[in-house]
Amino acid sequence: MGASVAHLEKILDRYRLTDGRKFHLADIDPADTAGLDLAKGEAETILARDVKRLAELQSLLYAQDRWSLLCIFQAMDAGGKDGTIKHVMSGVNPQGVQVSSFKEPGAEELAHGFLWRVTRKLPARGQIGIFNRSHYEDVLVVRMHPELLAAQRLPHAAHGKEFWRHRFEDIAAFETYLARQGMVVLKFFLHISRSEQKRRLLARLDDPHKNWKYRPTDLAERQYWDGYIAAYEEAIAATAKPHAPWFIVPADHKWFAHLLVVAAMIEALERLDLSYPAPTAAQRDLIAAARAQLATDPN
Ligand code: AMP
Ligand code: MG
Secondary structure (H helix, E strand, O other): OOOOOHHHHHHHHHHOOOOOOOHHHEEEEOOOOOOOHHHHHHHHHHHHHHHHHHHHHHHHHHHHHOOOEEEEEEEEOOHHHHHHHHHHHHHHHHHHHHEEEEOOOOOHHHHOOOOOOHHOOOOOOOOOOEEEHHHHHOOOOOEEEEEHHHOOOOOOOOHHHHHHHHHHHHHHHHHHHHHOOOOEEEEEEEEHHHHHHHHHHHHHHHHHOOOOOOOOOHHHHOOOOOOHHHHHHHHHHHHOOEEEEEEEEEEEOOOHHHHHHHHHHHHHHHHHOOOOOOOHHHHHHHHHHHHHHHHHHOO
């Protein structure tokens, strides 16, 4: 099958959400591959080519030093965040990208508002930031477990629909601010089915090389599956904006998830119309002088 980057970019629209009003997570099949049926080798070839393109764009982003790119990854346990990030990162220049993982907050983090820790990890201009989990955990896992919210020691009553609506508003306002500062914000929900999660959790138990990944909380959280799906649906719907889109990435097939994520990053960077900054007249004079000086250097 001759899938090309261009083709993948065309199908991106299907998975991009910029307005949550009619959004139903159940409408998206985690096993969907947009009709593509690629052999492992074919998918790898396309991914390698796309990662190379991403690397070129990253180097333009870095040189131009105006925009930044933030990619947020959210998923249920075993959704494939780590593997996707590994593939995205495989070709890019480590100097221009920072990966940040957000786990259970510690004492210092709990002493601040929930956006504090993510703010500290935002990419600088010219940089790509990758968030492995994010501020969205504060309307997901924290919503499932009242004791996590209690640990945040908020002085006001913190419960009920209104409370979560306010958090969505704060997140949306935060992301609008980031966009206005020149940050391209892309949010990826790697969407796996409950049965695929079971398969992957079993693999963690069966494969000695994957045992380290297994955490008892994985099974505990699985009990909250429906609650999580409802919380994801609401959070995604409330925060999907043209300047901060969500991509609902069917992720039962890892190769498809990887291709879609990289295609979305390429598309977003291509839209910026990046170019290497042209030297000013003064810089051109300096370059000419430096060339003349080096030319007369005996060695
Ligand atoms: P992992 O991504 O598999 O390394 O797991 C990180 C764990 O940290 C997950 O169980 C998350 O739900 C949890 N976590 C991340 N952010 C928060 C948060 N703000 N409050 C509570 N737990 C969190
Ligand atoms: Mg985990």
